[in-house]
Amino acid sequence: xxxxxxAFMTVVAAATLAAGAAFAQPDGKAxxxxxxxxxHQANGKGIHGAFPALAxxxxxxxxxxxxxxxxxxxxGGMPTFGKDLSNEDIAAILTYVRGSWGNHAGPLSPKxxxxxxxxxxxxxxxxxMQAH
Amino acid sequence: xxxxxxxxxxxxxxxxxxxxxxxxxxxAGMSALGFGIESRAATPPSLSGGGGKKxxxxxxxxxxxxxxxxxxxxxxDVTLLEARDRxxxxxYTARKGTKLTELGGEAQTCAFDEGHYINPGPWRIPYHxxxxxxxxxxxxxPMELFNNDNDHSYVYFAKGSGPLAGKAIRKQEIAADTRxxxxxxxxxxxNQGALDQDFSKGDKELFLSYLRSEGYLTGKDFKxxxxxxxxxxxxxxxxxxxxxxxxxxxxxxxxxxxxxxxxKSVSDFDQQRTMFQPVGGMDQLxxxxxxxxxxxxxxxxxxxxxxxQDADKVQVHYVDxxxxxxxxxxxxxxxxxxxxxxxxxxxxxxDPFKKAVSGVSYxxxxxxxxxxxxxxxxxDHAIYGGHVYFxxxxxxxxxxxxxxxxxxxxxxxxxxxxxxxxxxxSAKRLAERQAFAVAEGQKVFxxxxxxxxxxxxxxxxxxxxxxxxxxxxxxDNRRDSYPILNEPDGRIYLAGEHxxxxxxxxxxxxxxxxxxxxxxxxxxxx
Numbered sequence: 001x002x003x004x005x006x007a008f009m010t011v012v013a014a015a016t017l018a019a020g021a022a023f024a025q026p027d028g029k030a031x032x033x034x035x036x037x038x039x040h041q042a043n044g045k046g047i048h049g050a051f052p053a054l055a056x057x058x059x060x061x062x063x064x065x066x067x068x069x070x071x072x073x074x075x076g077g078m079p080t081f082g083k084d085l086s087n088e089d090i091a092a093i094l095t096y097v098r099g100s101w102g103n104h105a106g107p108l109s110p111k112x113x114x115x116x117x118x119x120x121x122x123x124x125x126x127x128x129m130q131a132h
Numbered sequence: 133x134x135x136x137x138x139x140x141x142x143x144x145x146x147x148x149x150x151x152x153x154x155x156x157x158x159x160a161g162m163s164a165l166g167f168g169i170e171s172r173a174a175t176p177p178s179l180s181g182g183g184g185k186k187x188x189x190x191x192x193x194x195x196x197x198x199x200x201x202x203x204x205x206x207x208x209d210v211t212l213l214e215a216r217d218r219x220x221x222x223x224y225t226a227r228k229g230t231k232l233t234e235l236g237g238e239a240q241t242c243a244f245d246e247g248h249y250i251n252p253g254p255w256r257i258p259y260h261x262x263x264x265x266x267x268x269x270x271x272x273x274p275m276e277l278f279n280n281d282n283d284h285s286y287v288y289f290a291k292g293s294g295p296l297a298g299k300a301i302r303k304q305e306i307a308a309d310t311r312x313x314x315x316x317x318x319x320x321x322x323n324q325g326a327l328d329q330d331f332s333k334g335d336k337e338l339f340l341s342y343l344r345s346e347g348y349l350t351g352k353d354f355k356x357x358x359x360x361x362x363x364x365x366x367x368x369x370x371x372x373x374x375x376x377x378x379x380x381x382x383x384x385x386x387x388x389x390x391x392x393x394x395x396k397s398v399s400d401f402d403q404q405r406t407m408f409q410p411v412g413g414m415d416q417l418x419x420x421x422x423x424x425x426x427x428x429x430x431x432x433x434x435x436x437x438x439x440x441q442d443a444d445k446v447q448v449h450y451v452d453x454x455x456x457x458x459x460x461x462x463x464x465x466x467x468x469x470x471x472x473x474x475x476x477x478x479x480x481x482x483d484p485f486k487k488a489v490s491g492v493s494y495x496x497x498x499x500x501x502x503x504x505x506x507x508x509x510x511x512d513h514a515i516y517g518g519h520v521y522f523x524x525x526x527x528x529x530x531x532x533x534x535x536x537x538x539x540x541x542x543x544x545x546x547x548x549x550x551x552x553x554x555x556x557x558s559a560k561r562l563a564e565r566q567a568f569a570v571a572e573g574q575k576v577f578x579x580x581x582x583x584x585x586x587x588x589x590x591x592x593x594x595x596x597x598x599x600x601x602x603x604x605x606x607x608d609n610r611r612d613s614y615p616i617l618n619e620p621d622g623r624i625y626l627a628g629e630h631x632x633x634x635x636x637x638x639x640x641x642x643x644x645x646x647x648x649x650x651x652x653x654x655x656x657x658x
Contacts, residue, residue, distance in 0.1 A: 035552065038236070038559035038594060047235045049476045050599055077472050077494045077593055077600050079551040130402070131528070131548060132254065132602065132636040 026089050028096030035081065036093065044101040051077075055101035064108050067094060068116035087113040173643055174262040177650035182207030185656055188448050188460045189213070190436055191468035193221025195628040195641035197421040198267070199466045199649050200429055206653065211460050212425075213434040213450055215597045218415075219422060221468075222253035222598065223638065225413030226501060226588045234594035238562055243503075243586040248536070248543045249413045250501025252590040253601075254638050255545075256280060257408040260401070261639035263646065264417070268410065271420025278407040278534045281399065282518020283307070284363075285532070287391045288576045289523040294388035296381060300520075300576040301391055305362045305381065308348065310392045312356030313383040315347025319354035356380065394521050402637070409534060417638075438478040439465065439624065446623040464652055468628045468641070470494065471617075472599035481621040488613035492630065494600020496554035500546040500569050500589035507542045508579035520576055525553045527572045546573060546587070550601070558591030565589045602629055602636030618647075625652055 033042060040046050044055035054060050060067060071090050072082035081090065087110035094113075098105035176198070185208050189200045192214040204210040218224075226232070227249040230242040244250075256278045257264050268275050286300040319340055321327060331339065343349060348359035358380045368375030386392055398404070410416040422430065433453030440447045446465045451457050467474065472494040479486070509515045509532050517534040531545035546569035549557055557565060566587040573580040592601040605614060617626050627641070627648040634640030 034559055035556050036559075038555055038591065041236050050235050050594075050596070074493060076475075076490070076492075077496070079496050079555055081552045084552040084556075130400075130636075131550075132256075132402070 026086075026092040028092035028094075029100075031085075031089050031093045032096050035085065036097075039078075044097065044103075054097050055103065057103075060097055061103055061105035064094075064106075064112050065116045067098075068108065068113050072113070072117055082117060087111075087117075172260075172262070173646050175266055176202050176263075176646050177653065179203070179206035179649065179653045181657065182209075182653075183656075184209050185464070186211070186462040187464050187466060187652075188446065188462040189466045189468070190439075190448065191215075191221060191628070192219040192418065192430060192432075193468055193628070193641055194223055194264075194267075194417065194421075194638050195468040195645040196221070196466070197418055197425075198263075198642050198645035199468070199627060201421055201425060202646070202649055203466075203652075204425065204429060210429050211462065212430045213436060213448065213460065214430060214432045215435045217433045217453065219430060219432065220415050220418035222592075222601075223414045223418050224253045225249050225251055225415040226590075227413065230588070232588075232590065232595070234558070234591055235596055237591075237594060240562055240588065242588040244501070244543055244588070245503065245541060248503055248541060250499070250543050250545065250588055251409070251414040252499050252501065252588070253592070254414055254636075255409060257638065258402055258404060259406045259408075261634075261637065263642035264638050265408070267417060267420065267642070268408075271417070271424060273416050273420045274411040275408045276411050276535060278409040279517025279532075280403060280407045280519070281405060282515060282532075283361075284513075285515050285518040286513075286520045286576050287394050288520060289389055289391045289393075290575075291523045292388050292390035294385045296385050296389035296391060298575075301389070302363060303394065303521075305378070306386060306391045307395055308359045308362035309356075309380045309383070310386055310395055312347040312349070312359060312380065313386075315343040316349055316354055316356040319343040319347070319349055323354060390523060393523070411535070436469065436477055439467065440480040441465075441622045441624060463623065464656075465624045466645070466648060466652070467624055467626050468645070470598055470600065470628065471603060471626075471630050473597055474626075479624070481624060484616055485621040488609075488616040491609050491613050493604040493606070494593065495550055495602050495604045495636070496552075496558070496591070496593035497601030498547065498549050498554040498557050498565075498589070498591045500565055500587055501543045502546045502566065502569060502573075502587045503541060503543045503585045504580075504583040505541060505585055506579075506583055507536075507539060508577060508583060509544070510538065510542075512579060513577065522572070524572065525549060526557055527569070528553075530573055530576070541585075546570070554591060554593065554601075558594055562587075562589060605635065620648075620651070620655075625649075 039051040040054050044053065046053035068090065070078065071094065072080065074080035090113045091108045091110045095107040097103065098107065179202060182203060187203050187208045187210050189196050189210060189212040192212055196212060197219070200210045200212045226242045228242060228244050228246055231240065233239045283304040285303050287303055287306060288300050290298040322336060322340055322343070328336065344354060347356055348361070349356055358377055362380065363378050364375045365378045366376035434450045436448055436450050438449040445461050445463065448460045448462070448465060449457065450460065469477070471489050471492045475490040515532055516537060517532050520530040522528060526547065526549055528548040531548070533542045533544055536542055547557070557568065560568060566584070566589070569587070570581050570584045592598050618631055625648045627645045629635050629637060629640035629644065631644040632640030634643065
């Protein structure tokens with residue numbers, strides 16, 4: 001049931017963290033494909049009027065903390081990924097996005113993602129998401 | 133609650149609520165605190181004397197249809213523009229021939245057999261959604277019960293540990309055992325006097341009686357040894373078949389499995405029995421509205437490009453299905469376009485209003501309907517409707533159909549996921565979504581994969597003219613943006629589920645429309 005979401009997510013995140021530590025670095029391109037490409041598209045061009053392009057986007061190339069914050073906390077139609085993806089995964093995804101499709105912004109480290117995590121209002125609200 | 137309110141004074145408390153949540157919260161608070169003011173309307177506002185004033189309604193979901201129906205009944209001259217070539221918005225039913233292409237997705241045509249369908253959007257109507265039921269009754273839309281809770285259904289939790297993890301367990305077994313053990317432990321403590329200071333005279337015995345009844349406890353020592361309600365090892369029958377009682381699971385096994393998370397003392401208000409659904413699909417209520425609207429009112433395949441206004445008029449610029457551009461000029465506009473879409477439309481409103489429109493999140497939501505060759509959940513598992521709960525949020529739940537009982541085939545809901553999980557599953561190709569859903573369902577029902585015939589899936593965040601399942605307000609924008617959007621900007625009124633505390637429900641759209649057309653009518657007659 002959905003009110004148990006937080007606890008399960010914690011378990012998942014812990015498992016992912018453990019796996020990340022023990023095995024190879026997460027594959028940013030594959031993770032982008034799984035989690036982001038439904039909207040932003042595999043070519044990073046988004047869909048005009050619906051999903052923003054990431055290719056050539058100034059925001060994406062901007063300050064790491066701000067970019068990480070959007071992935072962690074969501075914005076507009078974008079869901080929060082803070083509870084679903086580990087710091088390692090998000091760092092790998094954003095490093096891929098910032099270095100693909102003509103983007104030339106620097107990589108992000110898991111440590112930077114951790115410092116951008118802010119258990120604020122928005123995340124708590126997102127966890128309340130209920131079935132209808 | 134009562135004591136803190138006494139010291140604060142109820143009136144002051146209610147005024148504080150108003151500061152946080154606007155009028156709606158004040159009304160709800162007043163009702164809850166016994167002021168006798170209903171927060172919710174049960175019938176539409178009684179309007180008359182529209183006098184031919186021209187209203188343009190944007191969107192033909194339940195909010196738009198409610199507005200168009202009530203306003204034209206009151207004598208307004210209504211024009212309704214709908215972007216799609218069908219009416220109903222999210223009140224939508226996929227059946228044989230239904231076509232959907234998500235943004236960035238493949239073309240999809242529903243291939244279910246005649247008479248079978250899935251409601252990819254809203255699908256269940258709580259007993260207290262009186263606006264919806266009002267229109268169902270008015271338009272004589274047949275309704276049937278929606279089974280929202282099934283004791284005999286399964287819970288499939290794989291993330292816990294112990295022997296019950298990763299197994300389909302009957303919900304009735306978990307409920308009986310968890311509550312049996314919990315009440316047994318509490319009853320023993322109370323009986324031994326551990327909580328004597330918490331009871332006034334006589335209450336201790338009454339409380340023990342309650343625990344015995346709640347948990348099916350037996351004997352002087354309040355022991356839980358199982359209960360008939362958890363089901364039989366061998367069922368009772370005729371003749372010399374008295375049945376064999378089932379054996380409870382170990383408390384530790386239940387705790388470690390996490391399956392107890394499906395239990396609550398009472399369902400959330402929105403999820404309680406009794407629930408309804410329209411016979412034949414959710415699109416039957418919009419069809420009821422259409423039967424009672426003049427055919428000239430609704431203009432399908434009219435996509436809004438721009439909304440402008442001046443002191444006297446509002447103008448809606450559209451492009452129709454043939455690429456022709458045109459303008460509807462009206463005295464007022466009721467705009468029910470989801471905010472997720474409206475923020476991409478050129479609309480002439482104040483900056484705070486525009487900012488409020490663009491700040492609201494919309495929920496990514498995914499569902500899949502799968503047609504099964506036979507109703508194995510009924511025939512082999514004795515499950516009639518209800519849900520199978522998963523702790524895998526990529527599935528959420530499987531819902532068995534509350535229609536076509538004992539028939540030959542059936543369409544079940546194979547997953548219902550939100551947020552990041554919906555974003556992830558929606559990245560899969562259609563065939564992959566189906567394969568994923570079937571593989572998960574197979575873990576509960578051994579007959580699942582061999583019976584899966586065809587599927588129809590939706591990811592609402594990728595559906596044009598929706599871009600999300602429903603509005604997701606957070607505390608900040610409920611406080612800052614919501615009150616702004618509930619008031620008109622010039623001649624433009626917004627309505628929809630997003631302007632209610634019933635977001636994501638049909639009822640929110642209907643009651644929001646009632647509220648806004650009531651305001652509009654009052655202004656016309658001021």
